[in-house]
Amino acid sequence: MVNEASLETFYKIVDQNQDDYVERLREAVAIPSISSIVGHRDDVVRMSHWLTSLFEKLGIKYEARDIGSHVMDNVDLKLPPIILGTYGNDPNKKTILVYGHYDVQPALLEDGWSSKPFDMIETSKGQLIGRGASDDKGPIIGWLNAIEAHQNAEIDFPVNLKICFEGMEENGSEGLEELIANEADKYFKGVDAVCISDNYWLGVTKPCLTYGLRGICAYKVTICGPGKDLHSGVFGGTVHEPMTDLFHLFSKLVAPNGDILITGINDDVAPLTDEENKVYQSLEFSLNELHSAIESKTNIYDNEIETLQHRWRYPSLTIHGIEGAFSSSGFKTVLPAKVIGKFSIRIVPNMDPKRVNELVEKFLKDEFAKLGSKNTLSIECLHSAKAWLSSPHHWNYVAASKAVERIFKCKPDLTREGGSIPVTLTFQDALNKNVLLLPMGRGDDGAHSINEKLDRSNYIQGIKLFGAYLHEIASCKAE
């Protein structure tokens, strides 16, 4: 049973200290820990020190794991450490692993920000605007604030917490997968469930729990013709042009209405069950929100349910671009010699990446053969990740759902997402434990855009939510 009085005290402390929490976030935002820019690597490391200072202050045992170096833009760079933390070690309590990241996306005032991106401001509407406020500094500091609030309130912390904060999430999570695999039976031993706060509410008013993500199979298709780029005037009409072949080939992949045309690709898609279908009926989502997100009315489906189903539970295929062709503004009479088309398929349960690769390869080869071209084709799968689907009936989700009801007085939406968050699957596969995505921010936070923000209410209520979730975890029965 949750100790209601303790929770109420915790909420009160959080409310009382909210300005301090905002200042703490401001301090963190001020460190431009951009992991994808060489010149900011020191800032990422500085951000790790900022965090471990806080760990020390809060009495969280930690290790800042050196995960080696990598080459970026021809520079050999030390990777920022992965911070592993342990708070509590009571064999009578459950152990929850929380993951987040302390690096951020690049941001420049010139990109169109309305204020300096690393100088967090609060608007009159209570929006905390600054790079990383929502992705992912607000959430990771949220966990630490929740710990501190328990200390301030002198309430027993309801679970043992394991912490995994990385500094390379916005740059491919270099080194993370290996560390998780290595530590599954060591540092992460005894973890009962995982909670990741690194995504968003579907809309702007209703909290959600996220229980599924699409996977991805990304491809690079190379068509080689002449040994060098040619002048289109001199050679046009006399040689098989790789661009012509590529346009024919890729036009066969997907219909303008989004249907994937690769033979057999849709056969394994999990059928829509009645239970799943029910989830879609009450979600906080409207086509208006979609229109505002895509800044147009070019949606394929004229209703919310089909739109979300095609975002979350059906595969899609996007052609991203061509490497090797003319891509600048202006005009150039070039006949490109070698072009590399790139596309990816978002895969869903029960599609298997290996099977998808086989189908893609066979289809492209068959279609290319039909073109009768003397050019050559090669296909490479750049990377692939399975879809991820959890059960919202698991105690980890039930606890989170109850916590949402406590803080927001409503049941959370049960959502999935169209993109992938690779660490989700990594944790699930390595630890063989349930993973929950418990977002703090809203759907319009603009994580990778200009004017990234976190609403003060989401931040403060989020801290309460994290605390309440851990209390619910403590009181629920783990089967």
Add this chain to the structure above:
Amino acid sequence: MVNEASLETFYKIVDQNQDDYVERLREAVAIPSISSIVGHRDDVVRMSHWLTSLFEKLGIKYEARDIGSHVMDNVDLKLPPIILGTYGNDPNKKTILVYGHYDVQPALLEDGWSSKPFDMIETSKGQLIGRGASDDKGPIIGWLNAIEAHQNAEIDFPVNLKICFEGMEENGSEGLEELIANEADKYFKGVDAVCISDNYWLGVTKPCLTYGLRGICAYKVTICGPGKDLHSGVFGGTVHEPMTDLFHLFSKLVAPNGDILITGINDDVAPLTDEENKVYQSLEFSLNELHSAIESKTNIYDNEIETLQHRWRYPSLTIHGIEGAFSSSGFKTVLPAKVIGKFSIRIVPNMDPKRVNELVEKFLKDEFAKLGSKNTLSIECLHSAKAWLSSPHHWNYVAASKAVERIFKCKPDLTREGGSIPVTLTFQDALNKNVLLLPMGRGDDGAHSINEKLDRSNYIQGIKLFGAYLHEIASCKAE
């Protein structure tokens, strides 16, 4: 009648002075007159001074016409002058206008040159390797050497010469068309025919006269969807993707075998006459040369004649690239919001650019409508130029043909080219006079490539050819 003795003397003088001519070319090559690089604009101007000094030495009246300025790479730059020259003013002689350009393509040793590009060397095979040696410093200096040789030999110059040398040919011939139009009845008044030496033999052993060029219609096709680039995971499968539409649309333009599929586009193509067909039977050209030029065996046609006909006298369509999509190496989960596909059609006699535009626009709109996409389409013709076709029976060609026989002891090939040389049509339209393309260099000179060269024999025999051509001009009957 040609004065045979005068010509023999002229040839002898040319042979005697050939090392001086090579040194003169070396001096010119040493000036890196690259018109498309801001930092080299002074060199282009310096090259114009080098030329006008030579004009003065040879007693050629000239004007270095200031044609204003332009903006390049955000820099306001003075354009290099167009040098107009007049050599002789005898009402009893014909007046021939020769055109050439004194600017060159960029070149860096790092591009892969085997020697410093502006430090002309001569190989043991007699190749003069240096940027601009063949394109177009060799030819323009060739005309001046021919004048000097007449002076040295004390032979009467057979024609009045008008000269037009520009310094912006490799960068769009800024200001040239306007000047030609303005001067048609002034500086160029009285011109009987035009001769341009700025192209190449078809092969490497047999001289040619060039009597036709394909035209061009270049297009920019914009498909707009979302208001900004989207994440393919979040939105893939739910919005109409501009890339999907573009691939479908462009796949309809041209077949992998080069056939243009735009309705009606082939209807106006001039039929192949027996006379024209005969020209193709004896040309110095082999598929081996094509294979070496395209560095592959991806030619569509397995014989020389069809290959050349599709290069010269049939239209072709090339897709150049896409602006607005992902074009770097690596991979990015982007769903491009607005993509601009670029393609061009090489047009031939009797295709009319206006009619081609109409057909292209109608076809693309019809095909786009069939896609059922909510994205929007717009089509822009970036520029167009008619094909050019001259008559090899004109006295200008007959004179050149006789001159070739004198110097090379064979009849020249009658060739056309697949690309366009806009000034050709400009002169023909503005002056309403016959234009002849009389190349000096060989097909393997690599005009815009690394290791551009001009064979010493082509240079020296070319000077003789230019002189002999002018003597033949003087003795032929102009109808």
